[in-house]
Amino acid sequence: MSFKQELFSQFARVGKALSNGNRLELLEFLAQGERSVEQLSKVAGLTVANTSQHLQQLRHAGMVSCRKEGLKVYYSISGDDVIHLLDALRAVAERHVSDVQHLVNTFLTVKDDLEPIPRSELLERARDGLVTVLDVRPPEEYAAGHVPGAVNIPLQELEQRLGELGKEQEVVAYCRGPHCVLAFDAVARLREKGMKARRLEDGYPEWKIAGLPVEESQTASPE
Amino acid sequence: MSFKQELFSQFARVGKALSNGNRLELLEFLAQGERSVEQLSKVAGLTVANTSQHLQQLRHAGMVSCRKEGLKVYYSISGDDVIHLLDALRAVAERHVSDVQHLVNTFLTVKDDLEPIPRSELLERARDGLVTVLDVRPPEEYAAGHVPGAVNIPLQELEQRLGELGKEQEVVAYCRGPHCVLAFDAVARLREKGMKARRLEDGYPEWKIAGLPVEESQTASPE
DNA sequence: CTAGTAATCAACTAATCACTTGAATACTAT
DNA sequence: ATAGTATTCAAGTGATTAGTTGATTACTAG
Incomplete structure (x- = not known):
C-alpha cells in the first residue's frame, strides 16, 4: 500500500513547512497581507537568498502564492485555511508546550x-x-x-x-x-x-x- | 529580541512533530484512541525502538500523552485541539497541494x-x-x-x-x-x-x- | 531470584536541512 | 545596448534528523 505512504508524505510536506521558526515568522508577516521578498528578508533578519528559499518551500507546500510585478515578487498567504492552520498550531503549542x-x-x-x-x-x-x-x-x-x-x-x-x-x-x-x-x-x-x-x-x-x-x-x- | 526567536522555535517544535509522514500516521492511529507502543509499531510498519522515538518527539511537542500500565505504555492524543490541528493540516494539504x-x-x-x-x-x-x-x-x-x-x-x-x-x-x-x-x-x-x-x-x-x-x-x- | 516481555536509551550511519556565497536570470530606466 | 535592482539558482558546509542495532531499564510471573 504505497498509496498510503505517498499520501502521508504529501501531508508531511505541509508539516515540514511549519517545522522551522523562520518560516513560521515569515508566515506571520505574510498573514498581514502580501509582501515582497526584500521586505520579508529585512523583517525576519535573513539574507534575501535564504528568504527566497524558504518562500519557495512554503510555495511548494501550497501555503503561499506569489505574483510578479515589475522587478518585485509579492508573496501572500494562499488561503484562509492556512491562517486557520497557523492558529491551530499556536493553540496546540500554547496549550501543551509548557x-x-x-x-x-x-x-x-x-x-x-x-x-x-x-x-x-x-x-x-x-x-x-x-x-x-x-x-x-x-x-x-x-x-x-x-x-x-x-x-x-x-x-x-x-x-x-x-x-x-x-x-x-x-x-x-x-x-x-x-x-x-x-x-x-x-x-x-x-x-x-x-x-x-x-x-x-x-x-x-x-x-x-x-x-x-x-x-x-x-x-x-x-x- | 531573543524572546521572539524563542517563541517561534517553540512553535516550530510542534511543526517539526508534523514534518514526518510516519509521525502523521501514528497520530492518525492515535486519533482513534489510546494504543500501546507495540500496536503502533505494527500498524505503522516501524521497529518498536523507532516508534518509541517518534512518540517521544510527539510527547515533547505536547501532542500526545502516555500512561504506564504494567509492562505496557499507552499513548493517546493529548487534546481535541490536536485533532483540529491535524484536520487543518489536511485541509491545507488537500486544497493546495495538487x-x-x-x-x-x-x-x-x-x-x-x-x-x-x-x-x-x-x-x-x-x-x-x-x-x-x-x-x-x-x-x-x-x-x-x-x-x-x-x-x-x-x-x-x-x-x-x-x-x-x-x-x-x-x-x-x-x-x-x-x-x-x-x-x-x-x-x-x-x-x-x-x-x-x-x-x-x-x-x-x-x-x-x-x-x-x-x-x-x-x-x-x-x- | 530468574526468565521473559515492553519500552527506552545510546551509539552510529545515511540522508536531509539551513544557511552562505557567488553567479545567473529577469526586468527597468537611461 | 548598459547599468542597476530584485529575485532565483547552484554548489558547498555544518548541523539536524530518521532509522538501525544492541544494550539497559522497568516490570511481571513462576
Missing part, C-alpha cells in the same frame, strides 16, 4: 491582568469613545490595512509619543497576531507608565478574517 | 461520484434503514468504539463477506479519518461489484469529536 506558557508568563509582568479583549467588544467600545485603539505595527503594515479608527504608533516610538494617548483613556493594543510580541510589549510599557492598557485578542489577520471592517490608507501596497 | 488531489483522483475511479455523505445525514438515514453503515477498520479499532449500528468488515474480508451487505441497499463506509484509504478502497471495490456505496465524510475520530453517539464492544481496550 515552555511557551513559561516564556509568555515571564515576559509579561502580571498575566492575569492581561486578559485580551474580544474582537466583538472592541468595535462598539471604540465607537462609544471608551477606548483608544492602538496599532503598534510598522507604518507600512498599518497602511496596508488596519482596524478602523486605530492610531498607529510603532513600538519604538511609543515612549516619545505617549502624549498622543489619553492619560485616562483605556488603550487596546494589537499587532500581527496572537503571539506577535509587539502588542504584549506595548501593553507592558503602557502599564509601566501607569496607563490602562489591554491587548486585543489575536491580531490584524484574524480581525480581517472575521469579516470585521478594515480601513486602508492611500499609501497601501496593492492587495 | 499532488494530493492527483493521488486521490487517480486512486479513485470516478471522483465526482464519490462525494462523501455528511455526518449529520448519516444518523437519520441509518435509523430509517435506508443505508447500511460499514466500518472497514480492523476489529480491535471497531471494538474500541464505532458508529452505532455499523457493521464491521475489515477491508481484507470485504470480498468474501459481500453477501452480508444488501445488494440493493446503499452502503456508507468509514474508517480512520478523512484520508485513511480504507474507506476509499472499500467504496471503490463495492462499486466495482455494482453496489451503491459512498464514503462518510471524515472518519471515526471526527465523528466522536462532533459529539455524535458511539457504541463500544465489550472487548474494547480501556479508554
Whole structure:
C-alpha cells in the first residue's frame, strides 16, 4: 500500500513547512497581507537568498502564492485555511508546550491582568469613545490595512509619543497576531507608565478574517 | 529580541512533530484512541525502538500523552485541539497541494461520484434503514468504539463477506479519518461489484469529536 | 531470584536541512 | 545596448534528523 505512504508524505510536506521558526515568522508577516521578498528578508533578519528559499518551500507546500510585478515578487498567504492552520498550531503549542506558557508568563509582568479583549467588544467600545485603539505595527503594515479608527504608533516610538494617548483613556493594543510580541510589549510599557492598557485578542489577520471592517490608507501596497 | 526567536522555535517544535509522514500516521492511529507502543509499531510498519522515538518527539511537542500500565505504555492524543490541528493540516494539504488531489483522483475511479455523505445525514438515514453503515477498520479499532449500528468488515474480508451487505441497499463506509484509504478502497471495490456505496465524510475520530453517539464492544481496550 | 516481555536509551550511519556565497536570470530606466 | 535592482539558482558546509542495532531499564510471573 504505497498509496498510503505517498499520501502521508504529501501531508508531511505541509508539516515540514511549519517545522522551522523562520518560516513560521515569515508566515506571520505574510498573514498581514502580501509582501515582497526584500521586505520579508529585512523583517525576519535573513539574507534575501535564504528568504527566497524558504518562500519557495512554503510555495511548494501550497501555503503561499506569489505574483510578479515589475522587478518585485509579492508573496501572500494562499488561503484562509492556512491562517486557520497557523492558529491551530499556536493553540496546540500554547496549550501543551509548557515552555511557551513559561516564556509568555515571564515576559509579561502580571498575566492575569492581561486578559485580551474580544474582537466583538472592541468595535462598539471604540465607537462609544471608551477606548483608544492602538496599532503598534510598522507604518507600512498599518497602511496596508488596519482596524478602523486605530492610531498607529510603532513600538519604538511609543515612549516619545505617549502624549498622543489619553492619560485616562483605556488603550487596546494589537499587532500581527496572537503571539506577535509587539502588542504584549506595548501593553507592558503602557502599564509601566501607569496607563490602562489591554491587548486585543489575536491580531490584524484574524480581525480581517472575521469579516470585521478594515480601513486602508492611500499609501497601501496593492492587495 | 531573543524572546521572539524563542517563541517561534517553540512553535516550530510542534511543526517539526508534523514534518514526518510516519509521525502523521501514528497520530492518525492515535486519533482513534489510546494504543500501546507495540500496536503502533505494527500498524505503522516501524521497529518498536523507532516508534518509541517518534512518540517521544510527539510527547515533547505536547501532542500526545502516555500512561504506564504494567509492562505496557499507552499513548493517546493529548487534546481535541490536536485533532483540529491535524484536520487543518489536511485541509491545507488537500486544497493546495495538487499532488494530493492527483493521488486521490487517480486512486479513485470516478471522483465526482464519490462525494462523501455528511455526518449529520448519516444518523437519520441509518435509523430509517435506508443505508447500511460499514466500518472497514480492523476489529480491535471497531471494538474500541464505532458508529452505532455499523457493521464491521475489515477491508481484507470485504470480498468474501459481500453477501452480508444488501445488494440493493446503499452502503456508507468509514474508517480512520478523512484520508485513511480504507474507506476509499472499500467504496471503490463495492462499486466495482455494482453496489451503491459512498464514503462518510471524515472518519471515526471526527465523528466522536462532533459529539455524535458511539457504541463500544465489550472487548474494547480501556479508554 | 530468574526468565521473559515492553519500552527506552545510546551509539552510529545515511540522508536531509539551513544557511552562505557567488553567479545567473529577469526586468527597468537611461 | 548598459547599468542597476530584485529575485532565483547552484554548489558547498555544518548541523539536524530518521532509522538501525544492541544494550539497559522497568516490570511481571513462576
